[in-house]
Amino acid sequence: MDIANGLRKWLDDRFGWHEIRAFIEHKTVPLHRYSYWYFLGGMTLFLFVVQVLTGILLLLYYRPSANEAYESVQYIMTQVRFGWLIRSIHSWSANLMVFTAVAHMFSVFFLKSYRKPRELTWLSGMILLFLVLGFGFSGYLLPWNTLSVFATKVGTDIPGQIPVVGKWILVFLRGGEDVTGATLTRFFGFHVAVLPGIATLMIGLHLLLVQRFGMSVPPNVEEEWKTKPPEQREMRFFPNFLLRELMAWYVALAVLGGLAALKPWELGTKADLFASAPPGIRPEWYFMFMFQTLKLLPSKIGFIDGELLGVLCFGGAFLVWTLLPFFDPGRPGRLQRLITGIGVFALAYVAVMTVYAYVAT
Amino acid sequence: MLEQAERADGSTRGRRRAGRVGARYLFFLSILILVVPGLGAQTRNSCLDCHSKLDPPLGVTTEEFSGNIHAQKGFNCTICHGGDPSSDDMERAMSKDAGFKGHIERAQIPSLCAKCHSDAAYMRGFDPLLRTDQFSEYQTSMHGKLLAKGDTHVAVCTDCHTMHNIRPPNDPQSSVNPVNVAQTCAHCHANVDYMKPYKIPTNQFALYSTSVHHQALAVQGDLSAPTCSTCHGSHGASPPGVASVQNICSTCHVFQAQFFNSGPHKDVFSAMGLPGCITCHSNHGIQHPTDAMIGTGQGAVCTNCHTEGDAGYTAAGTMHAQLVKLDDAIHRSGEILSGAEKAGMEVGEAKLALAEAQDNLTKARVTIHSVRPEAVDQEIKAGLKVTDNTWQEGLSAMAELKYRREGLLVSIAAIVLVLIALGLFIRRMESGQTGVSKESRQ
Amino acid sequence: MNDEPINVEASPKRRRFLEIFLGSGVLASLASFLYPVLRYIIPPKTIELTADNVLAAHVGDLKPNTGKIFRFGSRPALLVLTSDGKYHAMSAICTHLGCTVEYRSDLHDVWCACHGGLYAVDGRNISGPPPRPLESYDVVLKGEEIYVRRPGNA
Secondary structure: OHHHHHHHHHHHHHHOHHHHHHHHHHOEEEEOOOHHHHHHHHHHHHHHHHHHHHHHHHHOOOOOOOOOHHHHHHHHHHOOOOHHHHHHHHHHHHHHHHHHHHHHHHHHHHOOOOOOOOHHHHHHHHHHHHHHHHHHHHHHHOOOEHHHHHHHHHHHHOHHHOOOOHHHHHHHHHOOOOOOHHHHHHHHHHHHHHHHHHHHHHHHHHHHHHHHHOOOOOHHHHHHHHHOHHHOEEEEHHHHHHHHHHHHHHHHHHHHHHHHHHOOOOOOOEOOOOOOOOOOOOOOHHHHHHHHHHHHOOOEEOOEEHHHHHHHHHHHHHHHHHOHHHHOOOOOOHHHHHHHHHHHHHHHHHHHHHHHHHHHO | OOOOOOOOOOOOHHHHHHHHHHHHHHHHHHHHHHHHHHHHHOOOOHHHHHHOOOOOOOOOOHHHHHHOHHHHOOOOOHHHHOOOOOOOOHHHHOOOOOOOOOOOOHHHHHHHHHHHHOOHHHHHOOOOOOOOOHHHHHHHOHHHHHHHOOOOOOOOHHHHHOOOOOOOOOOOOOOOOHHHHHHHHHHHHOOHHHHHHHOOOOOHHHHHHOOHHHHHHHHOOOOOOOOHHHHHOOOOOOOOOHHHHHHHHOOOOHHHHHHHHHOOHHHHHHHHOOOOOHHHHOOOOOOOOOHHHOOOOOOOOHHHOOOOOOHHHHHHHHHHHHHHHHHHHHHHHHHHHHHHHHOOOOOHHHHHHHHHHHHHHHHHHHHHHHOOHHHHHHHHHHHHHHHHHHHHHHHHHHHHHHHHHHHHHHHHHHHHHHHHHHHHHHHHHHHHOOOOOOOOOO | OOOOOOOOOOOHHHHHHHHHHHHHHHHHHHHHHHHHHHHHHOOOOOOOOOOOEEEEEEOOOOOOOEEEEEEEOOEEEEEEEOOOOOEEEEEOEOOOOOOEOEEEOOOOEEEOOOOOOEEOOOOOEEEOOOOOOOOEEEEEEEOOEEEEEOOOOO
């Protein structure tokens, strides 16, 4: 124990360890019937760490050129010991992370954790969500198989439709007019350098803000506690809540391992840029609701191209959603009920459209 | 300008003169305007003007006319029919003076076409590489010979090439484009009533349409596949003699022919007057051969001649067994590899190697034409070597799968242990931390 | 705020057991995570991906006027040594219907057993059904080793 004490003193003399420790020991998590939702944020962070670690491992063998990308992934899957495990975990964890990020966002929305003073937390969180989707989209191309190349083609066609800036955005994303090896190089750069850099900063900011403001309590629970103070319960973050989070993370690891071993991620066939697109090209599930919406829109609405209108509407919707805290009045009333209603509609729309997209094919 | 203006003294003579000159000027101008463009674009074709409005058999549509090769080279109706295409007057246009021939007799058609098409020097001015021996070939054909004897029922040039819609063979709309040839021949040869006097079968087209060659040519668009003219000739169309059937098939099916020639069947077949390849494969309705065709079982062709106990019967049985053995081995490997792949194992390399075994089987199926089991055995052995390897790969893929699942179980067991331990730890810790840890007032 | 936990419930032995149980469980699970990672970072025996630069043969493997099929990426390819001592490499997939071609020493050409398609050693389709030439590859000699790679690759 002398070593531990000595270490503590060393840290304290330089970094004010006892202040940090006091803060950690002070942090509490409110206990109420919605408390389970508090796990989602940490789970997303955990899955992000899994992605970084497996991603770094994949980087040891992956080659980001059109001629070698597919073969290098095949090499990882067949020649490298446990390569199949690392790769499948990376692909599955990516999907799970998108799911937990979206669930975390909706839970924050419905529990109204974005209210003052937490608006910037919400904002940074939304940026993180877009980054996660960007990670998913850029990473999907990297194995360079038929599905991913054509899905990227379709996916980058969509922002290309935006008037004025669309063409420039498309060329910027693709590294040219078409999806080629240049696109692969560029997406690789986004995926392993640009997005991680921005994400690290954003995560740092997001966590800092969460620590600064503490855990938010939903409005109705707040009311209850105001009227009946004895009801209020809190749990210490360290070690109680953290140990529980650790349990959840272990469960996640078990799920990832099971998925990797029992439902490995497929390799597909190497992309042939000169072949025509196979039928049934579609993006990953988390983009399906947009994909399906665009498919359903008529080709012309009034004098505007249908797909363009869809794209602009989605863009507008995301913008409004991101800025929602600034619209929320912070007290119950019609406007707040309207905002909740919009959230219910959004969630229902995304869920129904996603299911419909799969059922319809 | 043409109005007669009165001079001051009332005389109009000068004006009249000027008017006449003006009128003549206008007349020539209108001729120029009306005629010159016509001259520049196309020679005036009064034949088409009327005949495009008539019904068959006198009718010729403008599409037919303008699409056909002769019109595109600048010719018009007169090259065959004579007459004067510049005149609108029917009498003049179709007068004997103008060389009008009118309807050409069927028996005259080949020699009419040959007037140009057998003249090499003339044809060189239009298409130097176009052959000019069609007529001489035709005269050696069954059609040509019968026509010379006075039978006008047989095909002449226009029956295959059409009368007015003549297009080069590489034009997809041409009646003599490879994809369309069988249909063209069938016009007569599948017409039972028409063919009655000739006492030859009329089921060739029906049979051909079921054949593997038709599938390749008309359905898959493989222009290297044969149609009627490929084996029978086009202008010199005749059935090949029994002795020459094999030569014709071997133009494409070289390997099979070589093996056949190296085996005992070659001499036996020619001694017996059997028509080579057709003996087993038929001529028009050639189906995709199956392994069942060789051997002694159901659907085998060997038993048409061979009976139990003779050397051929035994050899047939052996060869069949060899093919089946390799085929089964390939299937077995294919199944285990698919199973491994479905379960998520990467077996791309092994599947590729299996394709090599499939190649060996294909080659073996060719060597059977030598009807020598030793020749077949070479390929079979090579193929089995490959399938042995792929089978091993399949087994090791399944073993690896088992290893992974066991490893997963171990990991999950460890994780479950940790979960249980954590749960107990938390419970114990919190029951000890009374009052403060779980519940606190803020 | 920080009270000392009063552990009246668990006996020392039970407490010990649980701690050991938890500790070993965590260690075991960490080991089961770390083991694959350590095996992963050790490079496998086959260093090179059989992608674009493939070791097809060694000098002396082929006699003059013979050919050899080898794996190039995920497809078969053909390496030919002609009588004049030059190496030629090309795709071995016939452009007609996909059969694997071979080099015929008697014909000095590349030939397809399925329907008799014939190609020159530079890949050009000479006769028979094949509609297109065979894709030609570059041959690079490094000492005794013969490497084949896609044309235009550095």
